[in-house]
Structures are given as C-alpha cells and as structure tokens.
Amino acid sequence: MKENPLEALYAFFEEETKETVVFDLEWNQNGYAPNLRMPHEIIEIGACRLNDRGEVTDRFSELIRPRLYRRVDKHIRQVTGITEQELSSGRTFPEVFADFARFCGESAQLITWGRDDYPVLRRNLEYYMQPSPFSPPLDAQLVFGFAHFGDAHRQMNLHAALEETGTQLEVPAHRAVYDAECTAALLPAVSAGLEGLGEEKRNELSAILEREKRIADSVLRSRPTHYSVHTDALRDDAVTNLLCPLCGRKMSFAVAWFDAGRDRYEAIGRCEQHGQAHGQMHLKRGTNGYLTMHQRVFLASDDEVKAVSEAYRLFLLTPPAKRHHRLCMEEVRRVSERQNFPSKKG
Numbered sequence: 559m560k561e562n563p564l565e566a567l568y569a570f571f572e573e574e575t576k577e578t579v580v581f582d583l584e585w586n587q588n589g590y591a592p593n594l595r596m597p598h599e600i601i602e603i604g605a606c607r608l609n610d611r612g613e614v615t616d617r618f619s620e621l622i623r624p625r626l627y628r629r630v631d632k633h634i635r636q637v638t639g640i641t642e643q644e645l646s647s648g649r650t651f652p653e654v655f656a657d658f659a660r661f662c663g664e665s666a667q668l669i670t671w672g673r674d675d676y677p678v679l680r681r682n683l684e685y686y687m688q689p690s691p692f693s694p695p696l697d698a699q700l701v702f703g704f705a706h707f708g709d710a711h712r713q714m715n716l717h718a719a720l721e722e723t724g725t726q727l728e729v730p731a732h733r734a735v736y737d738a739e740c741t742a743a744l745l746p747a748v749s750a751g752l753e754g755l756g757e758e759k760r761n762e763l764s765a766i767l768e769r770e771k772r773i774a775d776s777v778l779r780s781r782p783t784h785y786s787v788h789t790d791a792l793r794d795d796a797v798t799n800l801l802c803p804l805c806g807r808k809m810s811f812a813v814a815w816f817d818a819g820r821d822r823y824e825a826i827g828r829c830e831q832h833g834q835a836h837g838q839m840h841l842k843r844g845t846n847g848y849l850t851m852h853q854r855v856f857l858a859s860d861d862e863v864k865a866v867s868e869a870y871r872l873f874l875l876t877p878p879a880k881r882h883h884r885l886c887m888e889e890v891r892r893v894s895e896r897q898n899f900p901s902k903k904g
Contacts, residue, residue, distance in 0.1 A: 564612045567749035569760075570701070570767060572693055575667040580745075581605035581618075581658075581695070582737040583675045584638050586627045590845070594780035596685040598678045599627050601645055602638075603658050604734025606742050612749075614742055618661045619735035621648040637732045652686050659691050668695035671716045671741040676774050694774030698741055698748050701763070705751030710766050716740050723747040769859070776856040777803045783849050788821070791841055792890045797851045800827035800837045804857070807831075812863070813870045815839060817884035825887075826858060826866050834858045836866060 562568075564578075571578075584602040605618040623645055630642055648654070662668070670676065676695055683690050702719060704710040714722065716737060727743045729736040755763070779801070785791045792798060792815065800809045809827030812834060818824045825837040836858035841849045858866075873886065 562610060563746035564749045566752035571667045574665045577663045577666040578608040579605055579662045579666045580669045580738045580742045582734040583678060584734050585678055586624060586631055586634050588627050593626050596681050599624050600651060600682050601640060602734040603654060604738045606738050608742055612746055617735055618658055620654050621645055622651050622654050623648040651682060668692055669698050670695045672699045673697050694771045697770060702748045704763050719744055772856045775803060776854045777801050779853045781851045783851060785849050786847050788841055788885050789890050791849050792887045793894055798887055800855055802829035802832050803835055803855050804832045813867055815887040816870050816873050818869060824866050826863055834863050836862050
C-alpha cells in the first residue's frame with residue numbers, strides 16, 4: 559500500500575488545508591407543506607477525520623431534534639431507519655453544528671459524495687441565522703466520475719461505486735457516519751484514478767471544480783407565488799430580481815430571464831462591485847396549481863457569460879411560433895406595457 563494513497567487527490571485541496579474531514583447528512587422534509595426557507599431539515603450529521611495516509615482517526619455522529627418537520631417522512635424513515643422517538647431526544651441543530659465545527663477544526667478540507675449536502679447545510683445555517691465557517695467541499699462523486707469514466711457528470715451512487723472499485727466495508731447503509739466512512743474508503747480509488755491524467759485533463763477538472771465551488775456558494779431563494787401562468791410571474795420583480803451572491807444587493811440585467819428549456823430560465827446579472835453573475839430559475843407548479851419560484855445565483859466566468867448571451871441571442875432569433883411556448887421576460891413586459899398592464903414591484 560502506498561504511504562500516501564491520497565497524494566493525487568491532495569492536488570485539488572484548498573491550499574491552507576490542515577485537516578481532511580469527510581461528512582454526510584441525513585435530512586427530513588414535508589413534500590406537501592415545505593417551509594421554503596428550509597425545505598430540507600437536517601436530522602443527522604456524520605463525519606470522519608482522516609490522517610495523511612487516508613485512515614479514519616476519529617468519527618462524529620449525532621442526531622438532531624427537528625424544529626420544523628417533527629414527523630419523519632415515510633421514505634426517509636424506510637431508508638435511514640430513523641424514528642421520531644430517536645429524534646425527540648436529540649439536541650438542537652445549533653448545538654450539534656457547533657460541536658461538528660469544532661470536530662472539523664480550522665482550515666478543514668471537507669469532502670462529500672455528491673453536491674447536495676453543502677447547499678442543504680447552508681440553508682439550515684441561514685434558517686438559524688448562523689454563518690458558515692466552511693469553504694465548499696470537494697465533491698468526490700464528481701471527481702470519481704471524471705477520473706474513472708471521463709465524465710464529471712456521470713454520477714454513480716456511493717454503494718455502486720464501492721462495488722465498481724471492489725472496495726469492501728461492512729457498515730450499515732444510509733446513516734450519515736457510515737456513508738461518510740464509505741466515502742472515505744473510496745478516496746484511495748478516487749485518487750488512483752487521477753494519477754494517469756495528463757496536464758490538460760487536470761486543468762479541465764480544476765476548472766470544473768472551481769465552477770462547482772462558485773455554484774455551491776450560490777444565493778438560493780425560493781418564493782411561493784399566487785400565479786398560475788409564467789407570464790404573470792415574469793412581470794413580478796419579487797420573482798425575477800437577481801441578488802448578488804456576495805453582497806446581496808439587487809443587480810441589473812445584462813441578459814434578462816429567458817426560458818432555456820423545460821421551464822428553466824437563465825439570466826446574467828451585473829453587480830457594480832462584484833461583476834457578473836449567472837442566474838438559474840425554475841418556476842415549479844405545486845399541487846395547488848400555483849407556481850413556486852426556485853432561484854440560484856452564482857458568480858459567472860467570462861465563458862459562462864458568453865455562453866448564456868449566445869443562447870439568448872439564438873432564442874431571440876427563433877420565431878415565437880417555433881419556441882414551443884418558451885418565454886422571455888423582456889418580451890412579456892413589453893407586451894404588458896402595450897396593454898397598459900404594468901409590471902409588479904415587490
């Protein structure tokens with residue numbers, strides 16, 4: 559066995575890394591009546607700390623007493639086995655998170671399997687009005703897909719990856735600390751897959767990971783509306799405003815919202831202080847027939863600005879009759895003005 563089986567992976571760590579911590583979360587939800595400030599409530603944090611040889615030296619595992627969703631969703635209960643009775647004896651999220659942050663220490667390189675855990679963690683922290691002390695984690699699932707299959711977007715679930723690599727670890731599935739241990743056990747295989755990459759592929763992966771960090775630091779907003787059609791939603795500033803992911807100020811539009819396909823909208827905003835940001839928005843219809851706005855805004859590279867601008871140019875060149883009902887905010891508002899139907903403010 560190599561003295562340092564994670565050496566190739568270390569090249570993609572933060573420069574100031576002092577500790578390596580793999581973590582995983584379990585969360586609960588209410589699909590019928592979600593709180594849009596915290597759609598997913600964390601009910602368990604699990605983690606393990608690794609030494610320079612990739613060996614687990616310490617573990618963190620604790621259940622959290624929920625504040626919003628006291629009844630465990632049926633699917634969550636079936637997958638994790640976590641019960642309401644167990645959660646009722648847990649500590650609160652702020653108490654558990656404070657201990658988790660101490661466990662990680664300063665300048666920890668966090669690692670997850672997948673990109674979902676960190677946004678959920680940030681939303682829970684925002685709900686409790688607490689800042690995040692961590693930089694975005696390294697997504698081992700993405701690196702594994704890139705190194706082993708040549709495609710960062712080829713996602714393999716954790717236990718399929720264990721089987722794929724012949725990694726054996728006898729622990730129960732779908733509990734946070736055990737999934738963290740499984741991810742840690744896979745890291746030598748993830749790192750080994752990076753060893754044969756040439757400089758061009760390494761630079762490509764670095765660029766992908768840099769973009770993932772910007773996405774992880776997104777401003778995330780969800781807002782219910784009383785609109786049942788997209789044209790009404792696109793006239794409302796409360797739905798369409800773009801907020802800078804760094805300062806939170808309202809941005810001007812460099813590229814206004816347009817339907818990039820499947821009711822998913824894209825835009826480019828401009829902040830005078832922090833430059834341009836990429837906006838992504840989904841207007842999702844609920845069981846009540848009304849639309850809910852889900853929005854993500856993250857700092858944009860020059861290449862991303864060019865790509866969105868080009869997609870918008872091609873959108874405008876497509877005759878409206880051939881757009882398959884795809885909409886553009888500017889056109890919707892121009893039609894509204896001609897009909898003396900002003901845009902809504904706030």
